[in-house]
Amino acid sequence: MGFLKKIGHRIQKGRKFASRVSHGASIGLRKVGHTLAKVGGVGAKIANVLETIPDPRAKALGNLISSGSSLASSAGNISGKLSSGIEHARKGNIKSAMVDVSDARRQARERKFI
Numbered sequence: 762m763g764f765l766k767k768i769g770h771r772i773q774k775g776r777k778f779a780s781r782v783s784h785g786a787s788i789g790l791r792k793v794g795h796t797l798a799k800v801g802g803v804g805a806k807i808a809n810v811l812e813t814i815p816d817p818r819a820k821a822l823g824n825l826i827s828s829g830s831s832l833a834s835s836a837g838n839i840s841g842k843l844s845s846g847i848e849h850a851r852k853g854n855i856k857s858a859m860v861d862v863s864d865a866r867r868q869a870r871e872r873k874f875i
Contacts, residue, residue, distance in 0.1 A: 790844035
């Protein structure tokens, strides 16, 4: 019986380790998503100010910053969806996890990230 007990303990330790790793990844993705969303918001404000300047170089820079902030906001949304999907999977709610991950994948394809 000692052999089966040892296998059971190792499986339990492996599940606990995997849960901790996935939780850490989920938190990291969530924080990255929030940061990218903030960067996108600030970038949009800066772009609006630059586009009001009559100099064509400033307008071009404003357009560039605007498109970059749009990409950052989209990446933030995708990161948040992935974080949510990982948390659902970690807690055992596979159906919700698949919905969140498929939403993130759809958004990434629409923005041509993948």
